[in-house]
Amino acid sequence: MRSEITKYTILNAIKDKLFLAIMLLLALFTIIALFIGSTSIVEQGQTSIVYVASSYRLLIIFGLILFSCFQAQRAYEGKEIELMLSRPISRERFLVNYFIAFGFVALGLSIVCTAAVYCIMLLKMHVLHHSAVLTWCICMMLESIIMTFFALFVTLISGSAVFSALMSMAFYVMSRLFGFMMILANNEHAASAYPGFFKIIQQFLRYLSIFFPRFDMLTKSEWLIYGISFDATIIFFIVAVLFYIPLILVATIMDFNKRQF
Amino acid sequence: MILSNKLNNIKLMFGLLCIFQAIIWNFTSHKLPYLGIIDRPPSVAEAQFISLGEDALYFRIGSIVMQNAGDSFGRFTALRDYDYKILLEWLQFLDKFDAKSTFLPSISSYYYSNTQKISDNIYLIKYLEQYYERNPQKNWWWMSQAVHIALHKMRDRSLALSLALKLAKSDNPALPYWARQMPAFILEQMGEKEQAYIIIKDILSKYSDYSQDEANFMNFFIKERLGILSPPSAQ
Numbered sequence: 021m022r023s024e025i026t027k028y029t030i031l032n033a034i035k036d037k038l039f040l041a042i043m044l045l046l047a048l049f050t051i052i053a054l055f056i057g058s059t060s061i062v063e064q065g066q067t068s069i070v071y072v073a074s075s076y077r078l079l080i081i082f083g084l085i086l087f088s089c090f091q092a093q094r095a096y097e098g099k100e101i102e103l104m105l106s107r108p109i110s111r112e113r114f115l116v117n118y119f120i121a122f123g124f125v126a127l128g129l130s131i132v133c134t135a136a137v138y139c140i141m142l143l144k145m146h147v148l149h150h151s152a153v154l155t156w157c158i159c160m161m162l163e164s165i166i167m168t169f170f171a172l173f174v175t176l177i178s179g180s181a182v183f184s185a186l187m188s189m190a191f192y193v194m195s196r197l198f199g200f201m202m203i204l205a206n207n208e209h210a211a212s213a214y215p216g217f218f219k220i221i222q223q224f225l226r227y228l229s230i231f232f233p234r235f236d237m238l239t240k241s242e243w244l245i246y247g248i249s250f251d252a253t254i255i256f257f258i259v260a261v262l263f264y265i266p267l268i269l270v271a272t273i274m275d276f277n278k279r280q281f
Numbered sequence: 282m283i284l285s286n287k288l289n290n291i292k293l294m295f296g297l298l299c300i301f302q303a304i305i306w307n308f309t310s311h312k313l314p315y316l317g318i319i320d321r322p323p324s325v326a327e328a329q330f331i332s333l334g335e336d337a338l339y340f341r342i343g344s345i346v347m348q349n350a351g352d353s354f355g356r357f358t359a360l361r362d363y364d365y366k367i368l369l370e371w372l373q374f375l376d377k378f379d380a381k382s383t384f385l386p387s388i389s390s391y392y393y394s395n396t397q398k399i400s401d402n403i404y405l406i407k408y409l410e411q412y413y414e415r416n417p418q419k420n421w422w423w424m425s426q427a428v429h430i431a432l433h434k435m436r437d438r439s440l441a442l443s444l445a446l447k448l449a450k451s452d453n454p455a456l457p458y459w460a461r462q463m464p465a466f467i468l469e470q471m472g473e474k475e476q477a478y479i480i481i482k483d484i485l486s487k488y489s490d491y492s493q494d495e496a497n498f499m500n501f502f503i504k505e506r507l508g509i510l511s512p513p514s515a516q
Binding site for chain 1: 326329330333334335336337338340341344345348349379381382383384387388391392
């Protein structure tokens with residue numbers, strides 16, 4: 021069943037021209053990044069790599085969000101989910117398989133994206149930091165899988181592709197910014213200077229932060245240029261984000277079990 | 282018949298709207314957006330929000346903007362027209378996003394220092410000095426550039442001397458001898474030959490790992506350029 025759903029999802033991605041669109045845009049972004057990098061007076065390679073890595077990340081994430089939202093909505097409206105559930109499979113198992121299938125697409129695109137970044141690094145950089153590329157790749161995979169799962173989660177709850185796409189994009193932006201929110205939440209000087217309302221905002225941000233993965237600590241393109249010094253913080257953040265995957269899955273299963281088909 | 286009349290009316294209306302659009306365009310096409318040379322930088326918090334946690338990308342975008350400021354959309358702006366005070370603010374601001382890159386000291390030393398308004402170079406020297414102070418072991422080259430700008434572009438020997446002395450005082454073992462000798466060269470130009478001699482003599486006595494070529498040069502400098510006939514023997 022898992023392989024069937026995976027094949028079905030990959031076929032849908034091909035049918036939706038997801039891979040074609042991503043490849044074309046990767047090529048376009050590469051050309052633009054190399055051009056902008058070449059206009060730089062110094063550090064041309066570094067400039068190109070930063071542009072390439074950042075634009076690829078945004079492309080993959082937003083591409084996967086759009087694909088997942090519209091794919092899940094179509095599966096709902098086209099009764100494909102009902103058809104799959106008519107087979108002898110539990111709802112939980114179906115959902116896990118369904119998520120894993122989308123996870124494969126996210127993984128594949130992340131690997132392609134990292135390979136492209138690595139090829140450009142081979143061309144443009146004198147020193148290659150292999151451990152940094154590997155860490156960047158792992159973080160990219162995690163970000164893309166979580167965002168794909170989150171998009172599926174919101175779509176399966178709301179049933180609207182547009183709503184869930186916008187929500188997922190907002191969630192991603194917030195997750196990339198939540199480090200700064202935490203600075204606000206932990207700013208004791210501001211809390212003492214503006215008691216009352218600011219305290220409420222701080223508490224609100226603190227509780228809100230429980231539900232946001234800290235993407236601001238992951239997939240930094242500066243690693244590709246200067247390398248990465250491994251410490252417990254990075255590993256801790258990777259593990260913390262890793263735990264976010266079952267959280268989304270369980271939340272979706274809870275909602276899915278309440279639905280009537 | 283009614284349908285064709287209606288279609289004709291729509292076509293007529295479309296034609297009139299097109300003419301109206303052309304008339305409006307005639308007035309609006311001359312109103313161009315104002316392109317400044319270089320605006321004040323935003324706050325760090327604002328920039329961090331825009332960067333979505335990707336400081337390196339913000340830095341690279343900012344660097345390209347800095348490099349091409351005033352020269353975008355086919356314009357060419359003379360460096361004397363730039364506000365170097367704002368430029369310094371940008372250099373200090375972007376440094377907060379990538380402290381390791383040498384892009385900013387490079388464009389300061391090799392590009393912006395070519396301004397026709399030579400007094401503006403003081404801002405670049407200030408920046409290069411700050412950049413050096415952040416990591417003297419690694420950034421000594423940029424301090425030597427500050428000395429070069431002060432001496433050859435601003436022609437301010439006393440400023441160049443104070444910067445060169447600061448650089449020469451560094452206990453960085455990687456600092457080349459020519460950088461340590463810089464105060465002597467400036468003092469020679471100022472006519473302070475005795476002081477220049479003391480600096481070279483100090484280097485000769487303090488260090489012993491210089492090459493024969495360097496020793497020969499120091500002897501030559503003392504004998505030929507400073508005119509002191511009996512230099513101390515090197516090595």
